[in-house]
Amino acid sequence: MRIDVESFDDPRLADYRALRDRELIGDDGRSGTFIGEGLLVIERMLAVPGATRSILAAERRLAEIDALLAHHAQPDVPVFVTPDHRVEALTGFQMHRGAIACGDRSVLQSRSLTEIAPTSGEALVLAADGVGDRDNIGAIFRDGAAFGAHGVLLGQHCHDPLYRKSIRSSMGYTLSVPFLHCVLPSTLRMLRRDHGYSVLGTVCRPGARALPSIRRTERMVVVVGNEFRGISPEVEAECDVLAFIPMRAGIDSLNVSVAGAVTLFHLAHGSGTLPGGNPTGQA
The missing domain is CATH 3.40.1280.10 (SPOUT methyltransferase, trefoil knot domain)
Structure with a gap:
């Protein structure tokens, strides 16, 4: 589900803001969320039902991401779209792969x-x-x-x-x-x-x-x-x-x-x- 980003102040981007400088700590002392970089990692995230909260992508990666969402039958995952330089300014690191995603740790940390x-x-x-x-x-x-x-x-x-x-x-x-x-x-x-x-x-x-x-x-x-x-x-x-x-x-x-x-x-x-x-x- 494409969402064009107009402002860094958009509260929906909170998971991606200044990733180098902070962690979102959950009850177990680890992050409540995690970040995956690149299409290969995002594909593995989408293969786990419920693991992907959202995706932040440059326009040049959108067609590939749409294909992944369709393949894994997850069309409702939000995809925030912005130019490359804006992604780097928001996250605080260079993003050579053109796409990152935010995942929910609880899905992967609840196994017996x-x-x-x-x-x-x-x-x-x-x-x-x-x-x-x-x-x-x-x-x-x-x-x-x-x-x-x-x-x-x-x-x-x-x-x-x-x-x-x-x-x-x-x-x-x-x-x-x-x-x-x-x-x-x-x-x-x-x-x-x-x-x-x-x-x-x-x-x-x-x-x-x-x-x-x-x-x-x-x-x-x-x-x-x-x-x-x-x-x-x-x-x-x-x-x-x-x-x-x-x-x-x-x-x-x-x-x-x-x-x-x-x-x-x-x-x-x-x-x-x-x-x-x-x-x-x-x-």
Whole structure:
């Protein structure tokens, strides 16, 4: 639904005003809304019913946005239209992609644990323990999407997956891979005790098993840790096995999102659950 913007004082633009300088904090201490940049991310937002509050776009992007709204049967989503330079003046940052959207966090933050970690059948879950970098959090969700993770458990002190730049780093997969904020040690303990999950912790130290020797169980959680400290002792105590990725001498570690991708690939490929895929496509 096109709405031409005549003034920055329009109260309907409040969600977009000075995005660099403020957050709209909800009851849980995080923003009540989130911002997505670019047509790819907006398309993933529209794929989640009720997640998109509105869209702010330059005129040059309007035809593409109309096509997305029609494809996802959401013609009533407000689309505020304005020249590029006005968008940048309003939001406080350069908008190279020509479109941004405002979403409702509550739609994405209301999932149950069983949506993330199914209690029957095969399941592969990714867990992040204190991953603090916005780009790493985004990349971890992209890993999960690429290798078939059912969802992501986010322990305390993880970066916000709905932060604008985290969404961008994930290629929008923080919107489609379900996640749950939790107290990770007690959640892992419950999944092991009550639902037959095994927990694999990724580490880079002597005494752990080499990843190629690990075989996937029916229901498994893969834990990646903080960029500097690794997995916390409390979370490590809930791991059934610790694994390292064999590397050349003198290389002691990988970026956390790369380690997560290598581990998920091994488990998905080894279990026969990874499809052939398209080598020319994008994850």
